[in-house]
Amino acid sequence: MIVTLQVNGRSHAVEVAGWESLLWVLRERLGLRGAKDACLQGECGACSVVFDGELVCSCLVMAADAEGAEVTTVEGLGDAGGLHPVQQAFVDEGAVQCGYCTPGLAVATAHLLETHPDASLDELREALAGNLCRCTGYGAVLRAAVAAQRGGAEEAAP
Ligand code: FES
Numbered sequence: 733m734i735v736t737l738q739v740n741g742r743s744h745a746v747e748v749a750g751w752e753s754l755l756w757v758l759r760e761r762l763g764l765r766g767a768k769d770a771c772l773q774g775e776c777g778a779c780s781v782v783f784d785g786e787l788v789c790s791c792l793v794m795a796a797d798a799e800g801a802e803v804t805t806v807e808g809l810g811d812a813g814g815l816h817p818v819q820q821a822f823v824d825e826g827a828v829q830c831g832y833c834t835p836g837l838a839v840a841t842a843h844l845l846e847t848h849p850d851a852s853l854d855e856l857r858e859a860l861a862g863n864l865c866r867c868t869g870y871g872a873v874l875r876a877a878v879a880a881q882r883g884g885a886e887e888a889a890p
């Protein structure tokens with residue numbers, strides 16, 4: 733079947749098989765390898781993307797259900813002008829080690845700050861709890877999230 737969807741602002745018409753997940757389509761058909769295939773069971777968050785405004789595990793979304801959807805992956809966070817503030821904060825705070833979890837964490841953090849710009853530290857912690865990281869211990873990740881949040885608040889200040 734052909735599925736038409738928007739990914740990072742670009743329209744794609746993709747031939748997909750019934751068994752294919754959105755994650756598979758992003759990685760193998762569209763060449764967007766940012767979302768990672770780790771557990772493939774909705775447990776680790778490495779495949780996180782924004783799907784019609786909701787943060788989802790793309791390994792759990794069937795490609796056939798993505799007809800007409802708008803999807804944002806980590807490749808869609810920054811632009812030609814540079815990194816997204818969340819990506820920059822991850823770099824600045826050293827929140828990246830092996831990097832395998834990083835795209836999912838960056839997408840989840842950016843989505844959280846967009847939908848809940850005043851999130852408390854506990855809310856940040858809870859929101860990112862579904863993104864498993866085996867390297868950083870989360871301290872740096874949380875510092876990056878707070879730094880990005882403060883940066884956003886400063887940008888919004890008159
Ligand atoms: S690969 Fe999708 S949640 Fe782990």
Ligand code: FES
Binds near residue numbers: 827828
């Ligand atoms: S940086 Fe390695 S799993 Fe998170």
